[in-house]
Amino acid sequence: xxxxxxxxxxxxSVDEALELLADEAVExxxxxxxxxxxxxxxxxxxxxxxxxxxxxxxxxxxxxIGADGALEVxxxxxxxxxxxDPAVTTGWPLLHDGVTHIGHPQVRSRGTVCGSxxxxxxxGELPALALALGATITVAGPAGRRQIAAEDFFVSxxxxxxxxxxxxxxxxxPAPPAGSGWSxxxxxxxxxxxxxxxxxxxVTPAQTRLVVFGAAERPLLLADPSEVAAAVRPLDDLxxxxxxxxxxxxxxxxxxxxxxxERADG
Amino acid sequence: MADPxxxxxxxxSVNGVERAGTAEPRLLLxxxxxxxxxxxxxxxxxxxxxxxxxxxxxxxxxxxxxxxxAVQADGAALRTVEGLAGEDGELSPVQQAFHEAHGMQCxxxxxxxxxxxTALLEERPQASEEELVDALSGNLxxxxxxxxxxxAARAARDRAAExxx
Numbered sequence: 001x002x003x004x005x006x007x008x009x010x011x012x013s014v015d016e017a018l019e020l021l022a023d024e025a026v027e028x029x030x031x032x033x034x035x036x037x038x039x040x041x042x043x044x045x046x047x048x049x050x051x052x053x054x055x056x057x058x059x060x061x062x063x064x065i066g067a068d069g070a071l072e073v074x075x076x077x078x079x080x081x082x083x084x085d086p087a088v089t090t091g092w093p094l095l096h097d098g099v100t101h102i103g104h105p106q107v108r109s110r111g112t113v114c115g116s117x118x119x120x121x122x123x124g125e126l127p128a129l130a131l132a133l134g135a136t137i138t139v140a141g142p143a144g145r146r147q148i149a150a151e152d153f154f155v156s157x158x159x160x161x162x163x164x165x166x167x168x169x170x171x172x173x174p175a176p177p178a179g180s181g182w183s184x185x186x187x188x189x190x191x192x193x194x195x196x197x198x199x200x201x202x203v204t205p206a207q208t209r210l211v212v213f214g215a216a217e218r219p220l221l222l223a224d225p226s227e228v229a230a231a232v233r234p235l236d237d238l239x240x241x242x243x244x245x246x247x248x249x250x251x252x253x254x255x256x257x258x259x260x261x262e263r264a265d266g
Numbered sequence: 267m268a269d270p271x272x273x274x275x276x277x278x279s280v281n282g283v284e285r286a287g288t289a290e291p292r293l294l295l296x297x298x299x300x301x302x303x304x305x306x307x308x309x310x311x312x313x314x315x316x317x318x319x320x321x322x323x324x325x326x327x328x329x330x331x332x333x334x335x336a337v338q339a340d341g342a343a344l345r346t347v348e349g350l351a352g353e354d355g356e357l358s359p360v361q362q363a364f365h366e367a368h369g370m371q372c373x374x375x376x377x378x379x380x381x382x383x384t385a386l387l388e389e390r391p392q393a394s395e396e397e398l399v400d401a402l403s404g405n406l407x408x409x410x411x412x413x414x415x416x417x418a419a420r421a422a423r424d425r426a427a428e429x430x431x
Binding site for chain 2: 001002003004005006007008009010031034035038039041042043050051053055080103104105106107109110190191192
């Protein structure tokens with residue numbers, strides 16, 4: 001239960017971090033909150049040769065509303081900081097509610113928003129929330145910065161559209177249009193556990209974004225609960241059978257859509 | 267540049283006292299507290315962030331010290347269970363409530379519960395039942411003494427609320 005030895009770097013700027021990550025001779029991992037990576041290192045499921053810790057990079061420590069009204073979350077912002085921000089509670093209630101389901105307070109005080117996105121556990125809440133809210137993930141790399149839509153970011157289990165040497169620097173959550181409704185539901189064995197299966201739903205005057213997570217290798221964006229049964233590819237493991245997950249996904253999708261519509265104005 | 271894999275000095279404040287010790291990067295904060303600083307009140311249970319026994323306050327926030335490397339806590343201010351009682355040994359309100367309600371059986375998980383509850387009540391002295399349960403849901407008691415732990419938590423909350431009234 002002790003991690004293997006590694007080199008530790010705590011750079012003070014994104015550029016310095018990118019220089020460290022650019023060294024292809026060393027297998028480096030980015031350390032943000034460490035609430036997924038450190039347990040994996042303690043189990044030696046992850047054995048990186050070096051860690052690049054973001055903790056000194058002040059330029060990544062922000063939670064703000066941008067000129068276009070979108071919520072901009074820097075890579076050092078923790079889940080606890082997000083939950084404490086009243087602007088998030090009122091403007092992005094789906095995001096706020098979903099994040100309260102992540103682990104426990106002791107985990108959210110370290111765990112970061114961007115770290116959960118980059119880690120991409122398909123049973124995790126934040127990838128599903130990013131997809132439901134139409135978020136954009138900004139990554140920095142040797143060739144500069146690029147923006148990736150949540151639809152294109154999550155590839156498969158623990159795999160995202162990051163190229164070697166790239167770093168997630170920001171997640172942007174557009175403001176849901178006035179009159180939107182939302183719902184977040186998940187079933188877990190115990191509060192704070194990863195969901196067996198869950199649903200994040202946003203209903204805007206223009207569209208319905210229904211995201212089922214924990215039911216495939218990545219969160220699935222659907223338009224209607226009738227699509228769920230055919231779309232899911234659930235795991236069959238000791239926590240729950242695939243059939244159970246499929247049934248629960250269908251049920252939660254229907255409930256979530258009804259609740260989101262109820263909350264929407266008009 | 268110094269060898270990035272080498273042990274280095276970690277300086278931090280623990281319960282208001284400046285402390286220092288050497289740590290190679292892989293040394294967990296929980297082990298740093300216990301083995302380098304001799305502060306064995308912080309218990310190590312699961313070592314993968316599930317049981318909560320190793321919870322400490324890092325810059326005021328409850329964290330699992332088995333999921334933080336000691337080198338990450340360089341320059342931080344820590345509070346551990348050793349720092350809860352007064353200088354004369356007087357129990358903190360949370361400790362007193364656990365004592366009176368017998369909020370423990372074997373006591374292994376107790377430091378983590380005390381720290382998690384202290385963090386909650388310092389931020390929200392009038393915490394609701396739901397908030398108490400949420401704050402303690404990340405701490406496991408394998409004696410399953412949860413009924414008395416919650417009774418202690420309510421008593422500590424009521425005392426904290428009175429104290430402010």
